[in-house]
Amino acid sequence: MGNVRQDVIEATVDIFATVEAVWKLVSEPGWFINGGAIAPHKIETDGAFSTVHDAIYGKFVFETVTLDAPHYAAFRSLGGDYWDDPVPNTMVEFWVEATNAGATRLRVMESGLAAFVDGEHARVISTKTQGWTAEMLAAQRHLSRN
Template sequence: MTDTGTDTELDRIERSIDIDAPADRVWALVQRPGWWINEQEVDANPELREEDGHTVLVHPTYGEFRLRTLEQDEPRYVAFHWVDNVAPEAGTTVEFWIDERPGGVTLRVVESGFSRLRKDRAAIDQQITENTHGWEVELEAARRFVLRSAA
């Protein structure tokens, strides 16, 4: 796992992980809106539905999450708007890059836009701290999921 940065002044989290798998296998996971919303293990068959231009992921424990795909460049890049449940226009942007490397790929995530959330600075800083740890957990979950799917 590479810690490539958390900067509350720049309003972003950036993390990456090396995965010993081809880009198309990693893409099959990361192009799916909300794959990272789980309990430390990627759900192979999440409950998803389309509603008002958004993908709604229904998590059995955490409830509903709304996401909108902003851009895709298969199999290298995808960006999502992770809608804030309180203020839908004020969510964060989650971007994934898949970069080839010898023996596999590097999967990189950037989550940005925390300052757009309708929260005070202390709450934003707390969310950045929690999400920073969360991305470390989720990238490792992605690696395990992709490697298991190859077996």
């Protein structure tokens, strides 16, 4: 049957902020491109396509696939300056829900990773797993009520 390649990365974090505050962040294309702290981006929008300009990493293009406020957002990553990802394009999905503990749970799932070529697949999985852990913590720091 052969090796089954990992296709999906998921991460979850609880944030002491309102569902609306978390939604405002995650509904912005490319909010997760940063140097470990949430920073404002210049965003150029053309229909469903957004070009996100980050001061550190350059520009990235995203297609907004679904915005179902305030609970679900999906974007297709179409590449950028910093990551020299030879196609394929991945899907990045966010779920936002209130918890019984008064927090808001943010979950991310990035899929489409199995399509990366052999030499790149392990590196992409490792880099993106570390990246999502860092970005979820950055969102938590940025939005948590003191």
